[in-house]
Amino acid sequence: MLVNTYERPLDPKKRLTVPSVWRHALGSDYVYVMKEEGKPCLQLIPKGVFESRMAGIQDEALSDDDLNDVLEKVGEDSELLEFDVQGRIRISDRLLAYANLTGPVVLKGAVRMARLWAPENVPQRSAEESDNLRAARKRLRF
Numbered sequence: 001m002l003v004n005t006y007e008r009p010l011d012p013k014k015r016l017t018v019p020s021v022w023r024h025a026l027g028s029d030y031v032y033v034m035k036e037e038g039k040p041c042l043q044l045i046p047k048g049v050f051e052s053r054m055a056g057i058q059d060e061a062l063s064d065d066d067l068n069d070v071l072e073k074v075g076e077d078s079e080l081l082e083f084d085v086q087g088r089i090r091i092s093d094r095l096l097a098y099a100n101l102t103g104p105v106v107l108k109g110a111v112r113m114a115r116l117w118a119p120e121n122v123p124q125r126s127a128e129e130s131d132n133l134r135a136a137r138k139r140l141r142f
Contacts, residue, residue, distance in 0.1 A: 001025055002044075002109040007119070009104050014096065015088040016105055018044070022114070023087050033091050033116070034078035035098050042091070042099045042116040047080070049112055091116075 006019050018031070025046075032050040036043050054074070060067055081089040096102070099116060106117040 001111050002046075002114045003111065004109050006107045007104050008107060010096075010101065011088070013090070014093070015084070015090045016116075017086065017088045018083065019107070020087055022107075022109075023083060030080055030082050031089065032078055032080055033089070033095060034074065035095065036115065039115075040099055040118070040121045042095055042101070044107070044114040044116055046113070050078075 002022050002025060004019075004021075008017050008019075010016055018026075028047040030047045032043075032045045032047060034043050034045065054071070057067055057071060077095075079092055079095065081091065083089060091101070100118040100121060101116065102118070104119055106119050106122050108115045108117065108122070
């Protein structure tokens with residue numbers, strides 16, 4: 001599970017060091033990074049989670065042009081990245097630009113995945129959103 005919030009700089013070669021505790025939780029030397037539609041951030045998704053999501057869609061897409069279009073868009077907006085020996089990944093300039101990641105990167109755990117934000121783009125929760133979260137936690141007994 002990817003939990004907690006971290007801030008990490010991009011190094012001079014634009015590599016991002018993923019926290020070691022997350023690398024262990026990911027369970028692989030690879031991770032997927034993709035755009036999050038409608039938000040100026042990137043998703044960091046464990047390899048197993050991403051591939052299991054795609055497996056079900058791929059089977060259905062054999063005879064569905066709309067799903068094939070979705071798969072094409074996911075493929076276009078995603079990267080499979082390998083960690084180097086120091087736990088860094090090099091996200092493409094195209095995806096870094098999409099999320100405006102030029103300096104520090106805020107890594108926010110979202111349990112099954114994480115979001116990568118520029119500090120100035122991290123959303124602040126409104127009182128209404130906080131109330132909704134409290135209600136959802138209560139419903140889930142969490």
